[in-house]
Amino acid sequence: MNDYNGQAVLLHIGLHKTASTYLHESVFRPSQNIQFVSREITQRDKYWNMLQYADESTYDSASAQQAIRIQTAGDLPLVISDESLSGKPVGFQYTNRSRTIQRLSSIFPEAHIVVFIRDQVDILTSHYHSYVRMSYGTLPPSDFVWVPGRRSDAMYYDTNSYRVHADGFLYSRLINLVTSYFSSVTVLTYEDLAANPMSAISAIEGILGTQLTRESQQFRNVSPSSQALSLRRRLNQLAPWLPAKSLNAVMNAYSHLPHENSNAVRAQIRRSLGDYFSDDNLRLQEMLPTVHLNNVPGKYPTA
Numbered sequence: 001m002n003d004y005n006g007q008a009v010l011l012h013i014g015l016h017k018t019a020s021t022y023l024h025e026s027v028f029r030p031s032q033n034i035q036f037v038s039r040e041i042t043q044r045d046k047y048w049n050m051l052q053y054a055d056e057s058t059y060d061s062a063s064a065q066q067a068i069r070i071q072t073a074g075d076l077p078l079v080i081s082d083e084s085l086s087g088k089p090v091g092f093q094y095t096n097r098s099r100t101i102q103r104l105s106s107i108f109p110e111a112h113i114v115v116f117i118r119d120q121v122d123i124l125t126s127h128y129h130s131y132v133r134m135s136y137g138t139l140p141p142s143d144f145v146w147v148p149g150r151r152s153d154a155m156y157y158d159t160n161s162y163r164v165h166a167d168g169f170l171y172s173r174l175i176n177l178v179t180s181y182f183s184s185v186t187v188l189t190y191e192d193l194a195a196n197p198m199s200a201i202s203a204i205e206g207i208l209g210t211q212l213t214r215e216s217q218q219f220r221n222v223s224p225s226s227q228a229l230s231l232r233r234r235l236n237q238l239a240p241w242l243p244a245k246s247l248n249a250v251m252n253a254y255s256h257l258p259h260e261n262s263n264a265v266r267a268q269i270r271r272s273l274g275d276y277f278s279d280d281n282l283r284l285q286e287m288l289p290t291v292h293l294n295n296v297p298g299k300y301p302t303a
Contacts, residue, residue: 007035007078008208009111011104013178014083017126018116018190027201028079030213035076042082045071051103052084052096065107077208080108086115087168090131093146093157094168098177105181112207113182118190119299120169120277125266127164136162141268147276166276172283187288191296278302 014020028036042048047067050059072078085104087097104111118126128144131137139161146163148156157165167173179185186207193200198214205212282302285293293300 007074007076008210009078009108010080010114010204010207011085011108011111012079012081012114012204013085013101015086015116015118015123016083016089017123017130018083018118019193020081020083020116022193022197024081026215027204027212028081030215032213033076033210034208034212035072035074035078037072037078037080039082039084041071042080043084051107052088052100056099059103061103061106064103068107077210079208080111086174089127089164089168091162093163093165095157097168097174101177101181109182110184111182112184112186113178114186114188114204114207115174115178116188116190116193117171117174119296121266121270121273122299123169123190124164124269124273128265128269131162131164134162139163141265142272145269145272147273166273169277170280172280172287175284175287187291189291189293189295191299192292195295275301275303 012020012023024038028034028038042052045067047060047064051064051068054060072080085100087094087100117123124145125141128141131139131144144163145166146158147166148154175185175187184207186203188200188203201212201214278301281293281300284300285302
C-alpha cells in the first residue's frame with residue numbers, strides 16, 4: 001500500500017486509446033469510497049496544466065506542489081486518472097512525457113502507477129480515427145505516424161504538422177522511464193481489459209485496498225469505416241474554403257455514416273510501420289513475463 005497524507009494513491013496515466021473513459025465513467029467516478037481526480041481538474045486547473053505543459057524555465061514547482069497537495073488531501077484512497085499524464089501523443093509527440101512523469105514523482109513519490117498499453121498498430125489506428133475527426137486531420141494513414149529513420153535526410157521530429165511519433169510507442173522505454181521515478185508500477189493491457197474487465201478492475205482494487213463500483217462489465221469502441229475516414233480527411237482539406245454552415249452540415253451527415261472496423265486504415269498503418277516495434281516488443285516480453293502479451297494472436301509482434 002502506498003501512502004500520501006494517510007491515503008493510498010493510484011496514478012492511472014493512460015495510455016490514450018486504452019479505455020480510460022470506460023474506467024472513468026463506469027468504475028472510478030461512481031465509486032463513493034475513493035477520491036477521484038480526473039481531466040476536468042488535471043487539464044483545466046492552472047497548476048495541473050502547468051505541471052504538464054510549462055517549460056522548466058516557467059514552471060513554478062513550489063506553488064504547483066502546494067496547490068496540488070491541497071486539492072488532493074483527504075481521508076479516502078486517492079485515484080488520479082488522466083491519460084495525458086503519460087504525455088500528449090498527437091502534435092506534442094510525447095515530448096512532454098518525461099517532464100510530466102518527473103514532476104508527478106516529486107508530488108506523489110509513493111504513488112502506485114497503473115498504465116495500460118495496447119498493440120501498437122491498433123492504438124495508432126485508433127489515434128488516426130480521432131485525428132481525422134479534427135479539422136487539422138488531413139494526412140493519410142500512411143503519413144500520420146512519423147517513423148524516424150525512414151529517410152536518411154529526415155528530421156527526428158516533424159514539428160510542422162500534427163502527427164504521432166512511433167518512438168512514443170516503444171513500450172519498454174516507457175516502462176523504464178516510469179520505473180526510474182516510481183517503485184510501484186503495474187502494467188496492464190487493453191486487450192485483457194477488453195476480454196475481461198473484471199480481472200483488470202480486481203487488480204486495481206488490490207492496489208487500492210478497497211472495492212470499486214462496477215456499473216458496466218462491457219465496453220465497446222465503435223470505429224468509423226475507412227470510407228468515412230477518407231471522406232472526413234478530404235473535407236478537412238476543404239475546410240478553409242467552405243462556409244462554416246455548409247461544413248457543419250456535411251460533418252453532421254458524416255457522423256451518421258455506417259460505422260464498422262476500418263481494416264483498410266489498419267492495413268495502411270501496419271505497412272508503414274513494418275517490423276519497427278518487433279525488437280522492443282521482445283524486450284517488453286522479457287521485462288513483463290506475467291503480463292502475457294501473446295494472449296491475443298497477432299498482437300505485440302516480435303518478428
